[in-house]
Amino acid sequence: MKNRVITIHTNDTNVSLKTKKVLTRKLEGSGFIPSDVLEKETELIVCIGGDGALLEGIHKLGFPDIPFIGINTGHLGFFQEISPNQLDDFIFNYKTGKYRLQTLSAVKAVIKNEHGESFEHIGLNEIVIRGEDSHPVHLNISIGGSFIERFSGDGILVATPAGSTAYNYSLGGCIVDPRLTLIQVTPIAPMNTTAYRSFTSSILLPSDLSLGIIPEYMKKHGIKITTDHLEYTYQDLSNISIQFPDKIVNLLRFETYDFWNKVKSKFL
Structure with missing residues (x-):
């Protein structure tokens, strides 16, 4: 038996x-x-x-x-x-x-640093990219390989449909039925002034488009990556690719x- x-x-x-x-x-x-x-x-x-x-x-x-x-x-x-x-x-x-x-569906961040090393982090709800110690960040964002914007603000959140009702919802993102396969990019306190222009609403992306992020930051301030409840800090990060994992x-x-x-x- x-x-x-x-x-x-x-x-x-x-x-x-x-x-x-x-x-x-x-x-x-x-x-x-x-x-x-x-x-x-x-x-x-x-x-x-x-x-x-x-x-x-x-x-x-x-x-x-x-x-x-x-x-x-x-x-x-x-x-x-x-x-x-x-x-x-x-x-x-x-x-x-x-x-x-x-x-x-889950979401995966593939992170590369200036030494050629690669790291992967998977989240069921979301992946959050922000500055270390609450410092603002400037992020060069591309969708499907095409440059979209230079985001400035506290950071961005990339949510799955399952995570759309979590932190994403608190940030003003939309609720997504989990039967849909997509990711939602929601800004966190975006700057929208004469000096900085950033999207102020969420962006929905289909599963066949990857999200590319190249951060600009001072060496003394790193980038913090949060996957659901787990936090990782990188001081020499060169680029991030957000993808759909097999999991x-x-x-x-x-x-x-x-x-x-x-x-x-x-x-x-």
């Missing part, structure tokens, strides 16, 4: 740890094998916490092909599918196959899930 392993990732809040304990007992009683680590036999990953806990789990486990489901013990819980009082329903629906997979994230959704109903319940 196949081992049905379910990996559980959780934050360290009291309510999350209590939920994990209850879930572990219920899974064992239903013939599953709960695990704290990603096993070869893992068929589902449960993330207990808020949206941050789910993003942390996705990064920690390396964007695996295995489906994720979130149990919300946090605040907004936009990604999370169920609450702690729905554990029995979750196990029943999962065992009986009453679910579907929602495929979410995707599959979220387990039950029959009652609807994206726009979720938007209405969380934001309106």
Whole structure:
């Protein structure tokens, strides 16, 4: 008989740890094998916490092909599918196959420095490019190899459809249905004066166009790259290419899930 392993990732809040304990007992009683680590036999990953806990789990486990489901013990819980009082329903629906997979696109930054070294960072929600220590930045931006603008301001955010409801939304970006494959470039405090001219609204780009960025900055101030919740600082960065990676994230959704109903319940 196949081992049905379910990996559980959780934050360290009291309510999350209590939920994990209850879930572990219920899974064992239903013939599953709960695990704290990603096993070869893992068929589902449960993330207990808020949206941050789910993003942390996705990064920690390396964007695996295995489906994720979130149990919300946090605040907004936009990604999370169920609450702690729905554990029995979750196990029943999962065992009986009453679910579907929602495929979410990620976004990748390929970063090169002046020494010829290359680095890659992947985000499910967004990639943010800004100056170190809150210094303003000047970014030469191209789309599909064609120069578009010299952006000046606090930085830019490149969001996936999944991330359109996160930081992007707070910056005034638009909400995008996750069934669309595109990236959204949203300015962060752009300068628009006689000296500096920058786009002041979001730009939507299809998947076959790459976004190129060449920063201009003083040597004493680096460039900070943030992917979801992870931060990296580069002092000698030469260029950045924003692309669609091969990696995707599959979220387990039950029959009652609807994206726009979720938007209405969380934001309106």
